[in-house]
Amino acid sequence: MYLSYTKINISQSCPVVESLNEQKRANQPETASLTAKIFAILFPSSPAVNALLATLYISGPPNFLLALCPPNIDPSSLSVMVAFAVGGLLGDTLFHLLPEIFVGEDSPDHVSFVMVEPNKNLLLGLGIMVGFFTFVAMDKILRIATGSEGGHDHSHHAHAESIAAVASGAETSKSGELKQRKSTKEASTPVAVPEKEINPSAKLGGYLNLIADFTHNITDGLALSSSFYASPTIGATTTVAVFFHEIPHEVGDFALLIQSGFSKRKAMGAQFVTAIGAFLGTIIGIAVQELGGNGTMLDDIEPVGLRGTSLTWGDMLLPFTAGTFLYVGTVAVIPELLETGKDKGLEIRKTIVQFLAVALGAGIMLAISWH
Template sequence: MASRFFPSRRTGLALAAGCFLFSALAAANVRPGDLSVSQIEEQLQNCPLVESLNEHKRATTPETASLTSRIFAVLFPSTPAVNSLLATLYISGPPNFLLALCPPNIDPSSLSIMVAFAVGGLLGDTLFHLLPEIFLGEDSPDHVSFVMVEPNKNLLLGLGIMVGFFTFVAMDKALRIATGGQGHDHSHGHTHEDSTTASSTGANTNGQSGELKQRKSTKSAQEDGSKDETTEKEINPSVKMAGYLNLIADFTHNITDGLALSSSFYASPTIGATTTVAVFFHEIPHEVGDFALLVQSGFSKRKAMGAQFVTAVGAFLGTLIGIAVQEFGGHGDVLEDSTVSGLWGTSLSWGDMLLPFTAGTFLYVGTVAVIPELLETGKDKGAEIRKTLTQFLAVAVGAGIMLAISWD
């Protein structure tokens, strides 16, 4: 048991608070094993030494809330369940409406800077917010907090992170098998090249026919143009199938986003808000890239936008599943016979495992799924150096925003 306030005094505080706790329990004829973690925390707050630390902490805490805290309070004013649904609406609505401003022939590779910014946001949220919250909990502005070292609890949390990571490995592998070896991100570039080649071929055909038939009437030229358009719209079946498989992958990915939002808000309002920001940063290039792939697969701009709105339902589904797990997943409390009712003999519940699962998925998306795309280089060394510096700057800005929110 160790205090997370005044680290230089950590050992002394733990001993003093522990001595007070066991003295109080002995006076009340209560065994430590009869108490849950929350009840032990409550007993520790009654320790005179801890009470004095609480008074000092409240006296040194700024009276006025920070700007980010006030903004988050306006955006997320209710319970964790309601705030989770609001966050899902925020990350699903605006990015999809932005697609109306995107040209149909957008090149997904031009989104590399935006993707780098999203990577910084996802990794920043994972390293600055999620992982500290998973293993240590969140600090409170009103009182000092204690970390209860519980056998096998950290191991189970680490297992949850690994399960989340390899869940996305399995999803990516399945998609690569279904599309003949092309992953979700890399398929964007390949299909774009295919469609570009088809367009170029069509343009050359138009030029040749124009040279051979310069004296054709306007009506005949219009008829030939309509035939060329029909030829251009004939999409390779594998490319068209990749578009539909991408919709399935996008729907599944959005479910995990919803799980991430719900688990984060049940952990704390701050973690929920920062996770919403990170997911929002990621969703913009993700949605634009998927939109471009659908257009290249034969969708019209309107149908591609409609399909993206349909996949957004997955985020709400994931949020509702996460809320149900949190509300009905049970709580890991210590019973009167000193047996623990949580998972595998710990105080953890199924709801507590959603946040580690989220951290694992974020680690995969922010590293394995995206970093290879940022490592791709061209032959122009000077241009690649400038591009790399810009990408690193974008990563630093994304991570810096997460750090600033956490620090504030």
């Protein structure tokens, strides 16, 4: 098990450990990296405050960027940006979250000791699976509700096609009636074009997408809070990964709302409302960490372990986060990147660009972790 705070203090007085600590400090670089300095400025306070700041960072700028988006943007045109986000999410999961979950975060000041504890890794693996299948259930429920094959809030392309198909069906029937009325009038008579109407099913799809977006933002908030309580570095890198993911996510949802009949102003307002879910998730995560034995409010109270282990409920949030990131980065998004058209040359060039975007997103996460 991870040595508790009290045991670490005792172990640091051991001559062997003291010499190891001195050797480690001597080998550490004297100046912090540029990313470390930036993170120190962006996240200067306690885990709870830093988590709230991170939620503000990932919720504000992507929503304000919607003002620059044209109302007729096609969600399928975001494939390169989505590929970049996939690399960031999987990079954060594989380079930061999973090592932190099973081994712990390195400290620049002293050496760390990890002892194997029966069943602890099993519970951590169970937390990852619960997070993964929580999103499977969300995806399945939304597909049933919309009656479509691509109902998840990240399957923007498939969901957009279903909404567009329903809307175009309504437009086709309207155009037939319009042509019939037009043929009965003289050619010189101006024809009033009726205002575009959106089928109720398309509107329902837009509202269901908002609900899914709100729920997804709650899990983002949980991810940020659990990562900052794990360590400042894990919190900062998770913020970067979520931020990269939020931009195509918000733009895609914005496009779906427009296709569902929302005006640009109303679509932007709806996206700001769903951002409340991220703050709600962050607050829930902070409460679980503080009241579950991982926070600063209960430092003098011996935490009660889960199922005879040293784990607390707060420790299970980070595995849950890793499970949700694995789902979003693989099952929910990669099928969209696998879609191909009939033009083989165009698809090959598009695939190369997508793979480069994935490599860039993962490379940024690796570089941050390395330094």
